[in-house]
Amino acid sequence: MDPKAAGPKLVSMKRSNVRASLPSPHRDDYPYGVALRLENEELDKLGMKGMPEVGSKFEVIAEAKVTGSNESKNDEGPSDRGLTLQITGLALKRTFGA
DSSP: OOHHHHSOOOOOOOOOGGGGGSOGGGOOSSOGGGOOOOOHHHHHHTTOOSOOOTTOEEEEEEEEEEEEEEEEEETTEEEEEEEEEEEEEEEEEEESOO
């Protein structure tokens, strides 16, 4: 059995077209909280010797601990929800042809 088939479906985190009308320097295709920045120590732990080309794609396998959870309800519309995850384990697998 293909392990990917048994796992959860990937969902795009790309922002909706609401922000697409903003000028390019003010437009982020993805929200702030979905980026990972890995520096020397983390890259060494992951066994990365050389740096990949910008635009390369990786499969990210991670374990995370919930460190914050909140929901704020109001009478003017849908509730605002937030979830804070601390990544506690990480693996990267380069994907080819993507």
